[in-house]
Amino acid sequence: MIDLVAVVAIGSLMVLMMYWLVILIKILGYKSNAKKQYPVSVIVCAHNELDHLKKLIPILLKQSHADFEIVIVDDRSDDGTYDYLLGNQSDKLKFARVDQVHDHINAKKFALTMGIKAASNDIILLTDADCLPVSENWISQMTGSFRKDVQYVLGVSPYEKSKGLLGQFIQFETQWTAMNYIGFALAGNPYMAVGRNLAYRKSSFLDHKGFSKIQHITGGDDDLIVNDHATKSNTN
Numbered sequence: 001m002i003d004l005v006a007v008v009a010i011g012s013l014m015v016l017m018m019y020w021l022v023i024l025i026k027i028l029g030y031k032s033n034a035k036k037q038y039p040v041s042v043i044v045c046a047h048n049e050l051d052h053l054k055k056l057i058p059i060l061l062k063q064s065h066a067d068f069e070i071v072i073v074d075d076r077s078d079d080g081t082y083d084y085l086l087g088n089q090s091d092k093l094k095f096a097r098v099d100q101v102h103d104h105i106n107a108k109k110f111a112l113t114m115g116i117k118a119a120s121n122d123i124i125l126l127t128d129a130d131c132l133p134v135s136e137n138w139i140s141q142m143t144g145s146f147r148k149d150v151q152y153v154l155g156v157s158p159y160e161k162s163k164g165l166l167g168q169f170i171q172f173e174t175q176w177t178a179m180n181y182i183g184f185a186l187a188g189n190p191y192m193a194v195g196r197n198l199a200y201r202k203s204s205f206l207d208h209k210g211f212s213k214i215q216h217i218t219g220g221d222d223d224l225i226v227n228d229h230a231t232k233s234n235t236n
Helices: 002-028 050-061 081-086 107-118 138-143 165-186 202-207 223-229
Strands: 040-046 068-075 093-098 123-128 152-154 198-201
Touching (some): 002 165, 040 050, 040 138, 050 081, 068 081, 123 138, 152 223, 198 202
Parallel strands (some): 040 123, 068 093
Antiparallel strands (some): 152 198
């Protein structure tokens, strides 16, 4: 009995090691050839995120990308977000406002839909109000991977380093998840993404009728969209 358990344990370990070897080979072998700059609409949905927006918006406005706009969706905020946006208008900054929850659709999905419809450009780049770009080249690096046949570009979003066991666990889990979905995408099987760093075409979103299939579900505005529509040939 002990020998059988040992054989099963060793066999399972070998399978796991082979799995991670394939994933690591795909990730380490990836070379970005992002070159072309496309017009981009960066969309951020915010519900009572004023403090975060005060940090994020100035950093986004300093992005080096040649042609971009920032669309902030004020999702029922009561913390002064709307007044802040009114007082910080810019040629690159526009905003939409959601005043109420709608019964037919999840609140986050409705806010995202409003932002996407308000976007002037076909290429949509999503992030969250409590995130920050790693450099001034973030927009160019993410959206430069689009080609004529590419509809989705998947990115990663590591968790900010912090002290304590909980913070370390979240960092590990975030990294583990990213390695899985990026590795699978590079192997030709994209199955999810994170909305903190995801780009896709507005035209594709509208052609697939947005979130209509999952509008009542909490969550899924990033991973389920990719799972339904991303393929080996249309994803980078």
